[in-house]
Amino acid sequence: xxxxxxxxxxxVIITFLVYHSIYFENLEDxxxxxxxxxxxxxxxxxDFWDNQLFSVLEKAVDVKELIELxxxxxxxxxxxxxxxxxxxxxxxxxxxxxxxxxxxGEDFLQVSIREPKTNPDIKITTGFYIPGNAVRDASGLIDxxxxxxxxxxxxxxxxxxxxVVKEVIRPFLDKKPQVGKTIRLFGATQVAQDAFEVKEYQxxxxxxxxxxxx
Amino acid sequence: MTRRLLxxxxxxxxxxxxxxxxxxxxxxxxxxxxxxxxxKIAVVIxxxxxxxxxxxxxxxxxxxxxxxxxxxxxxxxxxxAKESDHFDNIIAGDYAAILFNPxxxxxxxxxxxxxxxxxxxxxxxxxxxxxxxxxxxxILSDNYTGCVEMGQYFVKRMNxxxxxxELLGILxxxxxxxxxxxxxxxxxxxxxxxxxxxQTAEFDRTKAMEVLESILQANPEIDAVFCGNDAMAxxxxxxxxxxxxxxxxxVFGFDGAKDVIDSIHDGKIVATGMQFPKKMARxxxxxxxxxxxxxxxxxxxVPVAVELVTQENIAKYTAYGRQSEQ
Numbered sequence: 001x002x003x004x005x006x007x008x009x010x011x012v013i014i015t016f017l018v019y020h021s022i023y024f025e026n027l028e029d030x031x032x033x034x035x036x037x038x039x040x041x042x043x044x045x046x047d048f049w050d051n052q053l054f055s056v057l058e059k060a061v062d063v064k065e066l067i068e069l070x071x072x073x074x075x076x077x078x079x080x081x082x083x084x085x086x087x088x089x090x091x092x093x094x095x096x097x098x099x100x101x102x103x104x105g106e107d108f109l110q111v112s113i114r115e116p117k118t119n120p121d122i123k124i125t126t127g128f129y130i131p132g133n134a135v136r137d138a139s140g141l142i143d144x145x146x147x148x149x150x151x152x153x154x155x156x157x158x159x160x161x162x163x164v165v166k167e168v169i170r171p172f173l174d175k176k177p178q179v180g181k182t183i184r185l186f187g188a189t190q191v192a193q194d195a196f197e198v199k200e201y202q203x204x205x206x207x208x209x210x211x212x213x214x
Numbered sequence: 215m216t217r218r219l220l221x222x223x224x225x226x227x228x229x230x231x232x233x234x235x236x237x238x239x240x241x242x243x244x245x246x247x248x249x250x251x252x253x254k255i256a257v258v259i260x261x262x263x264x265x266x267x268x269x270x271x272x273x274x275x276x277x278x279x280x281x282x283x284x285x286x287x288x289x290x291x292x293x294x295a296k297e298s299d300h301f302d303n304i305i306a307g308d309y310a311a312i313l314f315n316p317x318x319x320x321x322x323x324x325x326x327x328x329x330x331x332x333x334x335x336x337x338x339x340x341x342x343x344x345x346x347x348x349x350x351x352x353i354l355s356d357n358y359t360g361c362v363e364m365g366q367y368f369v370k371r372m373n374x375x376x377x378x379x380e381l382l383g384i385l386x387x388x389x390x391x392x393x394x395x396x397x398x399x400x401x402x403x404x405x406x407x408x409x410x411x412x413q414t415a416e417f418d419r420t421k422a423m424e425v426l427e428s429i430l431q432a433n434p435e436i437d438a439v440f441c442g443n444d445a446m447a448x449x450x451x452x453x454x455x456x457x458x459x460x461x462x463x464x465v466f467g468f469d470g471a472k473d474v475i476d477s478i479h480d481g482k483i484v485a486t487g488m489q490f491p492k493k494m495a496r497x498x499x500x501x502x503x504x505x506x507x508x509x510x511x512x513x514x515x516v517p518v519a520v521e522l523v524t525q526e527n528i529a530k531y532t533a534y535g536r537q538s539e540q
Contacts, residue, residue: 007418051306083236085517085518086354086356086516086518086519087353087493087516087517087518088356088495088517088518088519089519089521090519098360102313104294128403129400129403130360131365131366131399132362133359133362143513144340144513144514144515144516144517145346145513145514145515146346147346147515148346149319149342149344149388150342150344150358150386150388150392151356151391151392151513151518153397154359154392155395158399164362
């Protein structure tokens with residue numbers, strides 16, 4: 001019996017040591033940790049741009065129709081075309097249209113969309129960097145809930161914006177656009193729900209997704 | 215004898231393993247809360263040493279009480295160990311839900327997982343956890359986008375050039391980096407804007423004052439301070455007043471806290487990012503109520519837009535929100 005006690009004590013000690021030599025982690029935690037470590041925002045944005053974005057461009061609203069709705073029935077504009085990833089007074093829209101260049105600034109073009117095409121309706125960003133989330137959010141393709149942390153969601157925007165500058169804006173500027181020329185456009189814009197309540201004229205700012213001279 | 219001894223040891227080993235294995239998790243019990251009925255809701259706040267979080271906690275508590283629950287606030291004092299103790303007590307205390315403002319994006323995950331496994335649903339408010347399968351939903355300030363807008367305003371006010379200091383919040387909090395990265399995604403594109411120092415003051419007013427005092431000794435000629443929250447903005451402003459530079463150096467905050475809204479009115483602070491703690495806290499309490507009543511289809515993350523408050527549009531805003539929403 002004495003021997004049995006000895007063996008039991010030894011077994012307990014060995015088991016205790018073995019138990020404390022190993023530890024268990026939740027597999028989901030590990031998977032999420034790996035996802036964080038391996039996530040590459042540039043690759044994600046590349047895939048978004050090459051393989052996903054163009055599939056939703058056909059749903060882009062005509063910018064003339066959208067501006068009319070902004071001025072007459074903002075709630076309807078939001079209901080039919082607006083997108084937001086959460087709770088916001090600002091909605092994102094995917095737009096398309098043709099227009100005449102009225103002004104060429106250092107980092108923008110002012111373009112008239114509506115007849116008689118003498119007043120600017122939209123301001124297209126043509127700067128060397130683009131801030132914000134207009135393209136990401138207007139597409140409606142990327143769900144923030146897919147990401148374990150929102151930093152990744154935001155990094156994607158930064159990478160999409162770099163693609164816009166490199167592959168849309170620079171090639172367009174290389175073609176030397178001039179005042180009076182007509183452009184064809186797909187783009188994204190963000191507009192606050194009360195933006196058109198104020199009296200002064202609102203110029204819709206657009207991030208280009210496709211920008212061509214006719 | 216040897217066989218009997220071997221059998222004896224196996225039995226003892228099995229019992230020992232069973233005893234040590236008692237830490238293993240119980241099967242998921244999400245859904246059990248339906249049987250709890252309207253009972254108690256816990257409001258766990260990262261720190262009550264900052265008025266903004268006091269508003270967040272009190273509003274969540276008030277809304278939960280309006281919905282018929284008994285609500286209690288727990289202060290984690292920015293300490294995940296304290297937070298963990300709170301969760302243990304909450305789980306043992308038969309609470310129906312937790313409205314949770316996490317202390318640490320990674321360090322708080324285990325606590326939320328623990329409550330989920332115990333059948334107590336958690337609703338994150340303002341700060342996120344780096345997991346999308348443990349909380350029912352996470353209602354978060356869209357700090358990155360808010361600071362993109364702040365960065366654009368900063369560039370405009372600085373006329374695209376000058377020296378500035380950045381005071382960061384708690385380094386383990388995602389809000390700190392979402393704010394900083396949003397700001398830098400704009401400001402870093404202007405080579406004549408030079409950041410002379412970037413240091414943490416842990417979202418704390420006193421620390422911000424001390425840190426900026428120290429920075430000013432090495433860099434007396436700065437034009438602006440960008441602070442990751444309003445408490446630090448007030449601390450930075452105090453340091454500038456003490457150094458006789460309050461009129462020359464622009465201070466930018468983030469939160470929409472009362473003292474900074476008042477300071478923007480008075481022309482002391484240039485701008486802040488208005489988060490909506492009352493709106494987020496109410497949403498969390500209402501969603502917890504809906505969950506308890508049976509709704510289960512919540513989006514995992516819900517960014518709530520942050521709005522830029524400046525001396526030009528201050529009339530639209532009050533502390534912690536818009537005038538029209540009070």
